[in-house]
Amino acid sequence: MEREVKHMVLAKFKExxxxxxxxxxxxxxxxxxxxxxxxxxxxxxxxxxxxxxxxGFTHVFEAIFESAEDVGDYLANQNHIDYGNFLMPRLxxxxxxxxxxxxxxx
Amino acid sequence: MEREVKHMVLAKFKExxxxxxxxxxxxxxxxxxxxxxxxxxxxxxxxxxxxxxxxGFTHVFEAIFESAEDVGDYLANQNHIDYGNFLMPRLxxxxxxxxxxxxxxx
Numbered sequence: 311m312e313r314e315v316k317h318m319v320l321a322k323f324k325e326x327x328x329x330x331x332x333x334x335x336x337x338x339x340x341x342x343x344x345x346x347x348x349x350x351x352x353x354x355x356x357x358x359x360x361x362x363x364x365x366g367f368t369h370v371f372e373a374i375f376e377s378a379e380d381v382g383d384y385l386a387n388q389n390h391i392d393y394g395n396f397l398m399p400r401l402x403x404x405x406x407x408x409x410x411x412x413x414x415x416x
Numbered sequence: 417m418e419r420e421v422k423h424m425v426l427a428k429f430k431e432x433x434x435x436x437x438x439x440x441x442x443x444x445x446x447x448x449x450x451x452x453x454x455x456x457x458x459x460x461x462x463x464x465x466x467x468x469x470x471x472g473f474t475h476v477f478e479a480i481f482e483s484a485e486d487v488g489d490y491l492a493n494q495n496h497i498d499y500g501n502f503l504m505p506r507l508x509x510x511x512x513x514x515x516x517x518x519x520x521x522x
Contacts, residue, residue, distance in 0.1 A: 315464070317466070317467075318476075320426075320511070320513065336520070340520035343520075351519065352519075352520050353517035353518060353519050353520065354517065354518055354520065355515035355516055355517045355518060356515065357513050357514065357515055358421070358484055358514040358515055358516065359514070360423070360484055360487045360488065360491070360514040361423075361491065361512050361514065363510065363511060363512035363513075364511060364512060364513040364514075365511050367511070367513060370424075370513060370515045370517070372517060378464055378466055381466045382466065385466070385467065404469065405426070405469060405470060405471050405473070405511070406467050406469035406470060407426065407463050407469075407470040407473060407476060408463065408464040408465070408466040408467065408470075409461035409462065409463055409464055409476045410461050410464065411459035411460065411461045411476070411478060412459060412460055412461060413457065413458075413459050414442070414446035414449075414458050414459065414460065
């Protein structure tokens, strides 16, 4: 893949959201790769708490695209909208940030 | 690289921090790859504002390691501490989150 534009979600799940529900959220997010043509890959992680500046965010989700336009197609895709309606009520807070990482060779 | 543990900083620079100062912050962060043995790579990006849930964060910095222990070595390294003392006074706010992305093939 030439370019890698990341649509990253930092998420904190609400108290009371079960482990199974969180797993379902991850699974359905990953499934969007099959449902949204412009979405090329999906990665996720639990926060590791090595430092304590993570402000309560527990999970990181990365939807990966080849351009900002492709992120736009994803945002407008009904499968994404349906997924958002599933995920968002389960979140206590979130940040979404889009960026295209530049690799620096010092 | 087998594993990729990311030490990610979401940053919002203070009003009045110049473009040149921001460039210096990026350059010095990148230079830590040469100064801190456990730090394997550095990536950075400006936030693209495709969606408006980025809460004012303008930059993403990713320091990349092979393990959580290597992040610990980085945190304790004097070059990192010196750099933190250079960067932090220029930030209005920041989040630091450590995570090891899992690639999901749906």
